[in-house]
Amino acid sequence: MPTSSNQPLSTRTLLLGIWGHLSRRRRTQLGLLLVVMLTSGGAELLSLGAVMPFLAVLSDPELVWSQPRLHNLAIRVGFTKASELVLPVMLVFAAAAVLAALIRLANLWLNGRMAAAVGSDLSCEAYRRTLYQPYEVHVTRNSAEVITAVTTQISRTVVALSALLQLLTASVVAACLLSALLLIDWTVALGALALFGSVYGLLAVTTRRELQRNGQKITAAASQQIKALQEGLGAIRDVLLNGNQHTYLEIYRQADRPQRILEAKNQFIGGFPRYAVEALGIVAIALLGGLLTLQKGAGGAVIPLLGALALGAQRLLPALQQIFSGWTVLNGFNADLAGVLTLLNQPLPTHANVADPLQLRESIRFIGVHFRYGPEQPEVLQGLNLEIHRGERIGLIGTTGSGKSTTVDLLMGLLAPTAGRLLLDGVDLYDSSDPKRLASWRAAIAHVPQSIYLADSSMAENIAFGVPRNQIDLGRVKQAAEQAQIASFIETSPEGYQRVVGERGVRLSGGQRQRIGIARALYKNAKILVLDEATSALDGKTESYIVDSINCLSASLTLIVIAHRLSTVAFCDRVICFEAGKIISEGPPFAVLPSRLK
Numbered sequence: 001m002p003t004s005s006n007q008p009l010s011t012r013t014l015l016l017g018i019w020g021h022l023s024r025r026r027r028t029q030l031g032l033l034l035v036v037m038l039t040s041g042g043a044e045l046l047s048l049g050a051v052m053p054f055l056a057v058l059s060d061p062e063l064v065w066s067q068p069r070l071h072n073l074a075i076r077v078g079f080t081k082a083s084e085l086v087l088p089v090m091l092v093f094a095a096a097a098v099l100a101a102l103i104r105l106a107n108l109w110l111n112g113r114m115a116a117a118v119g120s121d122l123s124c125e126a127y128r129r130t131l132y133q134p135y136e137v138h139v140t141r142n143s144a145e146v147i148t149a150v151t152t153q154i155s156r157t158v159v160a161l162s163a164l165l166q167l168l169t170a171s172v173v174a175a176c177l178l179s180a181l182l183l184i185d186w187t188v189a190l191g192a193l194a195l196f197g198s199v200y201g202l203l204a205v206t207t208r209r210e211l212q213r214n215g216q217k218i219t220a221a222a223s224q225q226i227k228a229l230q231e232g233l234g235a236i237r238d239v240l241l242n243g244n245q246h247t248y249l250e251i252y253r254q255a256d257r258p259q260r261i262l263e264a265k266n267q268f269i270g271g272f273p274r275y276a277v278e279a280l281g282i283v284a285i286a287l288l289g290g291l292l293t294l295q296k297g298a299g300g301a302v303i304p305l306l307g308a309l310a311l312g313a314q315r316l317l318p319a320l321q322q323i324f325s326g327w328t329v330l331n332g333f334n335a336d337l338a339g340v341l342t343l344l345n346q347p348l349p350t351h352a353n354v355a356d357p358l359q360l361r362e363s364i365r366f367i368g369v370h371f372r373y374g375p376e377q378p379e380v381l382q383g384l385n386l387e388i389h390r391g392e393r394i395g396l397i398g399t400t401g402s403g404k405s406t407t408v409d410l411l412m413g414l415l416a417p418t419a420g421r422l423l424l425d426g427v428d429l430y431d432s433s434d435p436k437r438l439a440s441w442r443a444a445i446a447h448v449p450q451s452i453y454l455a456d457s458s459m460a461e462n463i464a465f466g467v468p469r470n471q472i473d474l475g476r477v478k479q480a481a482e483q484a485q486i487a488s489f490i491e492t493s494p495e496g497y498q499r500v501v502g503e504r505g506v507r508l509s510g511g512q513r514q515r516i517g518i519a520r521a522l523y524k525n526a527k528i529l530v531l532d533e534a535t536s537a538l539d540g541k542t543e544s545y546i547v548d549s550i551n552c553l554s555a556s557l558t559l560i561v562i563a564h565r566l567s568t569v570a571f572c573d574r575v576i577c578f579e580a581g582k583i584i585s586e587g588p589p590f591a592v593l594p595s596r597l598k
Contacts, residue, residue, distance in 0.1 A: 011330045014337040015164065018157075021125060021344045026118055033110055037169045040107045041176035043100035044315060047093075104173075111165040119158030126150055126343035133346055135414035136373070144227035149339045152222045156336040160329055167326030174319040181316070196317070199277055200324050207269050211331040214262045219335040221262070224255035270328035274321045349435070357444035358437065360527060360558060362425050363389045364411060369420035371406055380406045382581040384420070393551075393559045395569025395589070398578030404562050407578070408530055411560065413442045446526035450533035452517035454505035459490050460497040462505075463519045476523055483549040484519035485542055486512065511538050518546060522553075532562045540567070547571055566593050 009017075022030075127150050178193060232239060232248035239245055330337075369384040381403050388394055388411075396404040409415045410422065413429060422429040429438060454462050463480055464472040477497060481487035489512060493499045505513045514534060521529055529550070535543040550559065551571065563569050575592040577585045585592055 009334075009338060011334055011337070014334065014341055015330075017341045018122065018337065018344070021122065022118065023121065026114075026121060029114060029117075033107075033114055033165070034168070036103075036107050036110055037172045040100075040103045040169060041172040043096075043103045044173050045176040045180050047096040047100040107169055111162060111169065115158050115162035115165060118161055119154060122157060122340060122344065123150065123154040126154065126340060129346040129348060130343060132348055134416075135409065136416075139373070142223075142227070144230055145223050147230075148219070148223040148226050149343050152226075153219065153336040153339040156333045157340045160333040160337060163326040163329035163333075167323050167330070170319045170322035170326065174316060174323065177316045177319065192316070196277060196320055200273065200320060203273055203324065204327060207328065208331055211266055211269060211328055212334045214266050215332045216335040218259050218262050218266075218332075219339060221255050221259035225252060225259065228252040228255055266328065266332040270325045270332070273324055274317075277317055277321065349439070356440060357527065358424070358440035360390045360425065360444065363387050364425075364429075365423040366407075366410070367421045367423060369410065369417045369422065371410060371415065371418045379418075380581050381410075381417075384581070384583065386576070386583065388558065388560070390558055391556050392574060393572040394561065395572035395575040396560065396562045396578065397564070397566065397569060397575060397592075402578035403581040404578050405532060408532060408560060408562060412445050412447060412530060413438050444526055445528045445530060446521035446524040447530045448514075448517045448521045448532065448534035450514075452505065452513045452520075454501050454508070454513060454516065456500065456503040458495075458498045458500055459516070462501055462516055463497075463523050465520050465523075476525075477519075480519040480522040483522050483546070483553075484515045485545050485549070486515040486519055511542065514538060515542075515546070522550075527556060528558045528560070530560045530562075533564065534561075535563075535565075535568055543568065569593070 019027075130146060130150065181192065182190075228248060228251045232245075232252065239248060364387070366384045366386040369381055370379055371381040372379045384403070384407065386407070396407065398404050406415065410417060416430055424437075424441060427434075427437070429441060431437060455465070459481075460472055460474060460477050461467075461469060463477045474497065478487060481490055481497075490497055490499065501508055501516070505516070508516070515538070518531075518534055521531075535546060538546070547568075550557075559572075561569050561572060569575050570589050570593065572589055574586060575589050576583055577592055
């Protein structure tokens, strides 16, 4: 699953793509958040507009009192002299500043909440679409890339969305502050915009490609980092036995260190202009103060104007820095946005919900079935013709790579034939007029692989795998455990069926894990049961007990057994021998097995 390409999409295109996956509710909330941003900008405009009257009253109240309009207004309110203006003007200025701060805080809080909510929506949707992908997609993917996309890239996308909201807020605030400065002195405002805008614009042009390249390298390194963790921890027994911890540590280090360095580099690119531009802003204010003093002289005429411009610049520069910082984050996380969008664009099946299990009434037939895992891959099955009747016990044998497991994957509806047809009671399993049929067929099958996946939860939850805890039928769990010859082991434990098995069943033996897998299949009460080397870790006596238990199940149960140990399929009604993707012999066990024994 690619998370980057030689020609990455623009950040704008990626954001529009993610916007298309937002729910109507989130879009409405973002619209309301925009109103809060505008309010925040208006509050900044109000607080800056209150500066000049405040400074004018402090520096020369008599000058303000002499203004006819202000004088008449003050008299109407009840003031009798100039000195009485100081307190109310001070309170108005303070109130405006506090109001602006409260609105900015509310905006900051809402931005964080919105980014988190959208991130959760995207994460769940990406995982949902990944889970519903066809089996052939999963077998061709690297799990480290998928885990990186669903976890790390989603987290970085949330950061990017937060940066986008910050950028929008800062843009609104900057526009309002610039409007206020234009009203105060338009020549100074335009000069400041030209000066600071050109600095940030030049930085944006020169750093954009580097930020995107760094982002792609960070994403690739994160995938390698997770892969190193999976490989080292997944083979921890061999790592400990061989003493090659240093090898896996070095693999991890080679992925981790460049990632950290590149992240620090992107953070520096986003943050360093602040200090240079702030210094430039102070120099500009100093020069402006000198020019105003030369033009208008020192005193009351200069201080209010200079104070308002200085405060405006002091508010404007952080807003411009936030805009640039948000822009760098968006461009630095471009590859992460692309990876998340790739997951979000995964197609969903027409019928994602599983219907009632489909009942096999007569047989399933393979008619001239061919299969290959890719256009450039060799054929695994070559014109397979096979019919399995309802209630039959079928054994599949053959050397590794002969096509047994692929045949079973096709039978279970996990893979679709490259050519040929699969008929279920005479109807094509992949009939386009009935897309729900495939999901219903899968629901009728229980599969026990050789390698059983166990969750780090209780015995009961692992047997009733995927069933919510409050919906588990403990009676069925116990019955399935009895049939799988694991009940006595579970019930002798103090915790019983609530005993935790540990991650991947690390606290259990191989045979115990396989028996839990068999119990899981039996709990499902499926009408088709597939055992893929499911008893290979069991001793002959235990295997015999389990086979007897399965044989005692309903006569309508169709059983398919894959085995290398020929004694495992000796109880079957029919044994089918594969070689190089073809059936070379089939018949009752007594006819097929002797020729295979040496």
